[in-house]
Amino acid sequence: MSKSIAWRLALAIALTCALVLSVIGVFLYRSLAAELAFRDDQALLGRLEQMRALLHDSDSLTALQARPRLYQNMLGNQDSVLVVKRQDASQVIAINPHRQVLPQVQPIALDRAPARDDIQTLDSLALLAGMAQGPAGESLSITVGKRLDEREHILASYRLRLYAAVILGGLLAWGLGWLLLRRGLRPLRELTQAMRGINPRSLDQRMPVDNVPTELKEPLQALNAMLMRLEGSFERLSQFSADLAHEIRTPLHNLLGSNSLALNQSRSPAEYQDVLASNIEEYERLNRMAENLMFLARAEHGQRPLNLQSLNLREMGDELCDYFEALAEDRQLRLGNQLHGSLTADLHLLQRALSNLMANAVRHAEAGSNVQLISRSDPHHQWVGVHNIGPPIDPQHLDKLFDRFYRVDPSRAAPGDSGGLGLAIVRSIMQLHGGDVEVRSDAQGTVFELRFLRQPASPSNAC
Template identity: 60%
Template sequence: MSERRHSLAWRLALAVAVVCTLAMSAVAVFLYRSLAAEIAYRDDLALLGRLEQVRTLLHDSDSLGVLQQRPQLYQNMLGNQESVLRVRRADGSLVFEINPHGETLGDPPRIGVSQQPSRTDIRQDRNALLLAGDAVGPAGEALTVMVGKRLHEREAILASYRLRLYLAVAAGALLAWIIGLLLVRRALTPLRDMADALALIDLRNLHRRLADTAAPLELQAPIQALNGMLARLEQGFERLSQFSADLAHEIRTPLHTLLASTGQALNQPRSSDEYRELLGSNIEEYERLNRMVENLLFLARADHGQRRVHLQAIDLAHLGEELCDYFQLLADERGACLEHSLHGTLNTDLQLLQRALGNLLANAVRHAKPGTTVRLSRHDDAAFVRLCVRNEGDTIAPEHLPRLFDRFFRIDPARTEPGDSGGLGLAIVQSIMTLVNGKVSASSDDGVTTFTLSFPNAGAVQLDSYVDSDPSSA
């Protein structure tokens, strides 16, 4: 089952809506609590003032009888149907009571005549706020006054306000989601433009690049990374195309030789010696093809990291003696001498090091002038152990130095000799140095050419995957 795909625009719009909803909810809670606190404060102040007014009225009246006969006066004073008032004598008998809704009222604690009422004296009883205090009536009679206010009106106001806040937050969240979706879709336009531009790039126009001049700052880094990737793909494709052409050219030569010699031999009867000579010549071409296939296979495995590096401490002096002995016959044929000054140890892969130095020595001997010496030496610095192969011969032009390690590259394509690597020897050296986290470089000046293998002092890094490969030199 494929994973469900979610739109980035919808996700961002939903995130904007959630953030706006949380912000509006926080504001709504603050406003609601502020309103509730303000209403409660005003109701408390009204009760405190009402208690003082009733006390003053009772104290200034001529008689309670007159007050009892005029209850409308108190109703007008209270001003609405939510307020209650009750006055009792000291013995508990009721003087008068105003209770429009007939609520059952409690009996809260009373405050003294001389005591100034405060908000802490107000008590909530069921659905009403009550405040009681002692008072002095006409002729100094002791009375008890209780004023109150029902909470139904307050609760109705707050309930209506809550509903409006809920609707406002919901409408705001929906509006934020819609506007956020529109803005995000507009903001993602550069991404769609970039996708359209990438869709137009194929093998025929790998040279095209994405324009970053009008792109937002956040997209400039990805665009530059994509342009860099396209440049590497273009270079890789060009190298692959060149490699394919060079490979076809290299294989065509021995194949044409084989076909021509075999066809010529079949045109007319030949003696056994002539057939034997033909087969010997064909074997040389087969060996050349075989070396080329093995070298290509090694390069392919090395490029994909399929060759494990077996680290071990190598005695460089002993390795130098072995290599010089192995290539001495080739050097004698060229009229050159071999010498080495290798010393100490190096922690790396023995077979890979043998193959890299063998390829460099074979290349140096083939291009050395007769009577000169090919030298193998070691030079260390703070960061690298450097193994150098030096020979005297023709100076390599500076424009050729960067391409020496390209596959099938030859400075003089016409100079092919039996047993050569088919233009892959130096490419194999570079792949080996990549495997061991080192590097190879070349320099040529005044007829002296030096190839240098640089190994980190810390040693090579062992890779995870491996395949068996033939470690024989190319």
């Protein structure tokens, strides 16, 4: 079962608090146990020293034996033990309220002060034994002890309170953490509601970033950037669908019209041949459009691998001028090749891009003008382009020239053109190469340039 973030974080906070409280509880418990043991040990050490002094200063053992309550009051509770014996093992003083059998403990010498290491714990009883000197120099042994039941009861009660404190503290931390996290995650719920309102018809909406926590600003900014890209892609897709339908409708309408006219009445074989020839032109137009769209789709999805090689630009320019020479003569144009140097690129793709630019330049150049293949370079880029002289392109069209099916003047579309896809193909080819295409247009002419990143020199070619 999937748990909410608030539930998981609250549980983590509760476990952390329980762990911290447990560590603190263990520390306090051990500190209390050590303090109780220290106090009990000090009491036993003091009692042994007191009894040594009392026996040494007494006039007779008979007088000491006559006052047992004195020693009971001196011990102060029912858990204390005091036994004084002679050398023959006869008891002089015996205070053992619980009548517990005392184990044998080796007494320390008379001339040595007792220490905590001399205390022995046997059967929940702390014992300390030492030698003492009685009246008239009689040698006596003293055993003092204390039952540890009271200490164990205190520690057991303290342990139960620590367990309760850890459990209650963990539950309290979980409850407070859950409430605080629910309140802290309220912006996420509000954003979720806002996201639910976004659909293909409202891609222009953006997530608010002004009054949100700092941790959410960067994800929201990235989300808004993604929505912006989706909006642009959706708009281009919608426009592409409309343009594609419009472009296909024209040849289909021509085919339907010509075939309908041909079937309305009997015609001569020559007339039928003319109809078929016209249909073939329209079919070729549709075929070119399909091939161009297939190329664009593969290029955008990276399905067209690059075969990079070093190309001689001069030779490529000569081949392009030879290919377009007949078309240029029909329009009374002069072709010029000013390409020079070499370029690392895919031969077929570069030829296709330059061919599209040359066809576009020849189609729109003024009669009697020049169409030039040009190239230049800078420290970071190499430029290859086509320059023609003709009517300048309005600035409002420059940013849209590379969109699919876009034409500055749709009425000038010819049956043999690229269907408004030629410049879009050029841009896709340059994107495959990691470059770009740029256009400038003014009274001096129109220039389309392909921008390639300059390849770093290999170590073998370095001077």
